[in-house]
Amino acid sequence: MTNAPEITGETDIAPPVSSTGIVAWMRERLFSSPLNIIMTVLCGLLVIATLPPFIEWALIKAVWISPTADACRAARGGACWAFIAEKHRLILFGLYPYDEQWRPLLAALVNIALIVASCMRRFWNIRLLYIWGIGLVLISWLMWGGVLGLSYVENTKWGGLPLTLILATFGVGFAFPFGIVLALGRRSNMPAIKTLCIMYIELIRGVPLISLLFMSSVMLPLFFPEGFSIDKLLRAQIAIIMFAAAYIAEVVRGGLQAIPKGQYEAADALGLSYWKKTGLIILPQALKIVIPPMVSLFIAMFKDTSLVVIIGIFDLMNATKASLTDTAWKGFAVESYIFVSIIYFVFCFSMSKYSQQLEARLATGHKR
Amino acid sequence: MKKVKATAFAVLAMVAAGSVGMAASPALAGATFDAVKARGILQCGVNTALGGFSAPDSKGEWQGIDVDVCRAVAAAMFGDASKVRFSPLTSQARLTALQSGEIDMLSRNTTLTLQRDAAIGLNPTGVTFYDGQGFLVPKKLNVKSAKELGGATVCVQSGSTTELNLADYFRAQKMEFKPVVFEKLEELVAAFFAGRCDVYTSDASQLASGRALQAPNPDDYVILPEIISKEPLGPFVRHGDDQWHDVVRWSLFAMIEAEEYGITSKNVDEMLKSNDPNVKRILGVTPGMGKALGLDDKWAYNIIKLVGNYGESYERNVGSGSKLNLPRGYNAQWSKGGLLYAWPIR
Incomplete structure (x- = not known):
């Protein structure tokens, strides 16, 4: 049997530096070296300098709803989200006929669905080709129309996200x-x-x-x-x-x-x-x-x-x-x-x- | 066919040399008039987006003074102003689109010049809008004339004749200037109103709209009296079909002439009873005018009824009915001190 080490005040070791929690995370990620400390401080200053004015512009002083641009022009220093609402x-x-715009919306959704399906591994076989074939026909039908009750829209009028x-x-x-x-x-x-x-x-x-x-x-x-x-x-x-x-x-x-x-x-x-x-x-x-x-x-x-x-x-x-x-x-x-x-x-x-x-x-x- | 190919190669060489504007005429045969008639729809080249001239509104409908000219031609041809397929074109693509037959006419704030008339197989048909390059300065500079602008920093858009005119003008006046060049108009205008430069130079219509819509306080800025370039903007057609040329030219003249004789979209039906021989000829009450053009005698009536006269179009798109609020200036009737002088319909 070995003797247990004698515990004296001199050999007390400090508790280990906490390795979990926010303090540890910050110590490790933000303040691990002098260079990192400097970068952290600089970035912090940048955020402090830019974020409040941005929030003030984008949220606090912003005009959300307005039928004309006048309210936006009157509220100086604020974003005009009413513009987005209008446009x-x-x-x-784009230039797609206004009353028919549900069609490009659907077409875009079908398109996104196609992409998502292509990303799923269980479709990685011959079925994917069929899915694309069907998707292509569906998108063409929605965008062009001309058959099955949809009016014809020539592709010079297509636009925007779809x-x-x-x-x-x-x-x-x-x-x-x-x-x-x-x-x-x-x-x-x-x-x-x-x-x-x-x-x-x-x-x-x-x-x-x-x-x-x-x-x-x-x-x-x-x-x-x-x-x-x-x-x-x-x-x-x-x-x-x-x-x-x-x-x-x-x-x-x-x-x-x-x-x-x-x-x-x-x-x-x-x-x-x-x-x-x-x-x-x-x-x-x-x-x-x-x-x-x-x-x-x-x-x-x-x-x-x-x-x-x-x-x-x-x-x-x-x-x-x-x-x-x-x-x-x-x-x-x-x-x-x-x-x-x-x-x-x-x-x-x-x-x-x-x-x-x-x-x-x-x-x-x-x-x- | 051979000629078309040879031309295409010539154009190719020209593009390679960085200049589309010098290519020879494709001289495409075949009557555009007949083609348009048979197709039943007019293909009209317009700007991709220039507020007041041709731009889609919130509903994606084309609006503007250039767009109205397209609609007027459609109204004259088919009695239906909606029979237009608009082709939005960039400035690089506009002339070839017309040369190649992709469009039947070009109404895209294009300056009428000798080169464009003579050297590239196109024909201007009239002037829709008289523009010219001017200067916008803050009032606090206390400048009364462009001749006092020596040493000024000037905000200017790159890649346009504007830049060239500016340099020419200052050289001719033996003055120095520091250009601050921008690619995008929005950036330029924002920079100017932020005080980045002393002067903003562009076409007078642009200056007026920038001042009206984007200046923190429009009254703090003034457009100097000097106009340093002539920019008559108007529709173009291809060489090779004079009848088509006539239709486009007289559709525009009908709009101008209608304003001169006080015929508007609202009173056009009453005007049919007018005793004025001029009005009678315009509206086809006295027949013959439409026939001479190969059109229905109601051609001008349709234009006025469906699109309106020149003044109506102007006010609606760029004048007091719009946010641009441009004064008529050169674009007033000749009888009111402007340059609009339509040839008589008789």
């Missing part, structure tokens, strides 16, 4: 398979296919989206004989698909190259054909690796759809700009940009959060 339908639905969602969803949706094919083509052993894919990718990546859109809307019509014209919206959609595909191809190629050579050789040794090897062994692993850059790309594409402003299509952003020019309601740009930023943020942030979950769920070994 939200123009911002959200249009942004359509451009982004179908842009990415069609570009994704196209991009994978391009990526595989670029790594192909067949010189003609390889050259074609490289040329396409480098050509598209070499120009900004804005110039593609501009070419599609301004130059293309001059090449067509008179009387023959492809719809402006379709041209923009195709330009977005072409653009997204080139970038997706490069992201996917990154994934393909990250797969160890042994995987290819193992698949070959099993006697799998090229398509089986690619579909069953290579792509599932490659796509898993590239989730983070792919989601960044999707988020970027979602926001890039606002570039259709350049060709006069009333997407969410352009409709917002149009709402600012009403002479009866001039000068409330900040309010409308905040409103539309929140919409963009909700979508982009959800995408980002979802991708984090997806990564965690699919992490099976490659994670470092």
Whole structure:
């Protein structure tokens, strides 16, 4: 038996620093080093300096309801949310006929439902294709109408959030398979296919989206004989698909190259054909690796759809700009940009959060 | 067809050189008039959003003085002012949209210039609005004339002829100035009223609307008397169909002429009984005018009834009936000291 250590006053040790609770959290996260202390203090000062005036502007002095802009102008120094109340339908639905705006609303909801369904793992089979087929028909019917009791609305009148969602969803949706094919083509052993894919990718990546859109809307019509014209919206959609595909191809190629050579050789040794090897062994692993850059790309594409402003299509952003020019309601740009930023943020942030979950769920070994 | 392609390549080269404005004419064959008639709807190019000229209202309906010109042409063609499909166009895309046949006419606050008339295969058809570049300054600067602006900081929007005119004017006056360039008009106006610069220069209509709607106190600001550029804005059509050109031109003239003779959307039916031979000709009581244009003799009656005369459109969109509250100025009838002088309908 060993002697118990003699307890004396000198060997008293201080109780351990609390490692739970708000104090510990602050100590660990905010004041762990001199640099952090300085940063914390500076950020704190910034918040103190900006937050109260912002709250005063956005909440306390704000005008919430008013049929005209006069009340807003009278209340100086306050936000004019009445402007959003007045203009939200123009911002959200663009030039779509006012009395029929429940249709784009439904179409947008269907579109969001499609995206959510695509995110659920239990739909990751052939059923997803059917769901998309049905969704596409439903959205087209709601937006265009013309059959089954809905009046026809030509697509020059589409606008706002539904249009942004359509451009982004179908842009990415069609570009994704196209991009994978391009990526595989670029790594192909067949010189003609390889050259074609490289040329396409480098050509598209070499120009900004804005110039593609501009070419599609301004130059293309001059090449067509008179009387023959492809719809402006379709041209923009195709330009977005072409653009997204080139970038997706490069992201996917990154994934393909990250797969160890042994995987290819193992698949070959099993006697799998090229398509089986690619579909069953290579792509599932490659796509898993590239989730983070792919989601960044999707988020970027979602926001890039606002570039259709350049060709006069009333997407969410352009409709917002149009709402600012009403002479009866001039000068409330900040309010409308905040409103539309929140919409963009909700979508982009959800995408980002979802991708984090997806990564965690699919992490099976490659994670470092 | 070959020519169209050659032109397209020429345009391509021009765009590459950063200038759409110099391209040659596509000279598309085929009568626009017949095409519009057959289609039963007018395709009209308008601004994506410029308050008072063409902008969607809260319900997404197009409103503005340029928009009214489109509606007037539709009223003349079809007797129905709603038969218009509006194509919102950016300033870069507007001219090619017309050249390529995507639209039948362009009514998008476009300045009538020799280049646009002669070099790119378009025809201006008249003037909807006489504008010109001016200066807005705070009263406290005590400036009475633009000639006293030497050394001033000037807020100006980038990429417009405004910037060029400004430089030209100051060079001609042998004065120095410091430009503060903005991409977005909203930012510019906010910066000016926040005191970022001494002078804000733009088209006079813009200055007036900025002062009326965004100044903390409109009375603290004054528009200087000098107008340093001519900006006659009006509708354009493509080369190659003179009948169509005539229809667009005379639809606008009908609006102007109606105001001159006091015919409004409200009294047009009473005016049918008028004894004035001019009014009789305009309203088609004395037949012949519409026929000459290839239209119904009620063409002008329809324009006035469904859209209104020029004065009504002006007041509703940019004048006293709107928040812009622009004075008529140059845009008054010639008989009232303005420049509006429609050719006689006879």
